[in-house]
Amino acid sequence: MKDALLDVPAIELRGIRKTFTLSEDRDAQKVLALDGIDLTIRQGEFLTIIGPSGCGKTTLLKIIASLISHDEGDVVVEGKPVHEPDISRAMVFQTFGLFPWKTVIDNVTFPLTVRNFAPAEAREIAMKHIEQVGLGKFVDAYPHQLSGGMQQRVGLARALSTGADILLMDEPFGAIDAQTRELMQEELMRICQREQKTVVFITHDLDEAVLLADRVLLMSRGPGRVREVIDVDLPRPRFDYDVRGHASFIKVRGHLWHELRNDLVEQRAEEMS
Numbered sequence: 001m002k003d004a005l006l007d008v009p010a011i012e013l014r015g016i017r018k019t020f021t022l023s024e025d026r027d028a029q030k031v032l033a034l035d036g037i038d039l040t041i042r043q044g045e046f047l048t049i050i051g052p053s054g055c056g057k058t059t060l061l062k063i064i065a066s067l068i069s070h071d072e073g074d075v076v077v078e079g080k081p082v083h084e085p086d087i088s089r090a091m092v093f094q095t096f097g098l099f100p101w102k103t104v105i106d107n108v109t110f111p112l113t114v115r116n117f118a119p120a121e122a123r124e125i126a127m128k129h130i131e132q133v134g135l136g137k138f139v140d141a142y143p144h145q146l147s148g149g150m151q152q153r154v155g156l157a158r159a160l161s162t163g164a165d166i167l168l169m170d171e172p173f174g175a176i177d178a179q180t181r182e183l184m185q186e187e188l189m190r191i192c193q194r195e196q197k198t199v200v201f202i203t204h205d206l207d208e209a210v211l212l213a214d215r216v217l218l219m220s221r222g223p224g225r226v227r228e229v230i231d232v233d234l235p236r237p238r239f240d241y242d243v244r245g246h247a248s249f250i251k252v253r254g255h256l257w258h259e260l261r262n263d264l265v266e267q268r269a270e271e272m273s
């Protein structure tokens with residue numbers, strides 16, 4: 001359980017720097033997306049990332065997943081430097097990332113099939129997670145037959161099926177209506193608490209950032225840097241009381257809003273000058 005959060009590093013980021021080049025030309029414009037990110041994420045921790053648009057949140061998550069390379073620094077996962085995607089880390093995308101031509105069961109078994117699991121074993125694992133996210137009756141449905149919230153549940157079931165200890169989630173509930181989103185947040189918290197997942201979760205939603213997190217990483221306006229890492233001192237589970245009325249929730253949310261608002265005001269002033 002979260003109360004027993006281990007002080008063992010799951011992900012260590014050391015001096016991560018990333019520049020994008022906007023074209024192939026020699027004189028091409030460069031964008032410094034991340035500038036020296038140092039951070040340790042503990043095993044079983046739920047870390048949310050919040051920051052102004054374009055500050056490098058997605059870039060950082062993709063670097064942790066080894067989906068894109070970085071220019072300088074090290075990503076160390078469970079003690080080992082990583083350079084390629086592997087089974088320790090699973091991504092969940094805002095746009096669900098499902099294959100439209102595959103059924104729910106085929107979408108969820110896909111990562112297991114490519115890793116050469118026997119079909120019966122892949123199906124058994126997939127079914128367990130499809131049922132866990134409440135879609136047992138929809139195994140043979142296609143994504144277009146499901147609501148956005150249901151499609152995101154499929155994305156979550158697929159990530160869980162990989163058995164990855166680390167879930168990397170890029171605004172996974174951003175495209176879902178407010179009520180479904182609250183249910184998904186509860187479900188995710190239940191699953192992560194039970195299965196001791198380490199989660200790195202990007203959001204633009206202040207309430208979501210505080211509600212889910214053990215710690216919130218606030219990034220600075222581009223180039224992305226660690227501006228602040230804030231502890232969220234709220235008891236778990238967090239869905240059986242008025243967590244939004246809790247003094248710690250109000251304090252952390254208020255602080256985040258103050259900081260992000262200043263960023264927006266500065267950004268607007270720069271755009272006007």
Ligand SMILES: Nc1ncnc2c1ncn2[C@@H]1O[C@H](COP(=O)(O)OP(=O)(O)OP(=O)(O)O)[C@@H](O)[C@H]1O
Binds near residue numbers: 020021031051053057
């Ligand atoms: N493939 C790319 N090529 C060139 N520039 C890129 C590329 N991907 C990201 N960038 C630039 O890197 C910076 C960080 O982008 P990133 O998508 O990581 O930000 P973000 O914080 O996730 O943004 P948002 O909150 O709007 O989703 C931005 O300036 C963006 O334009």
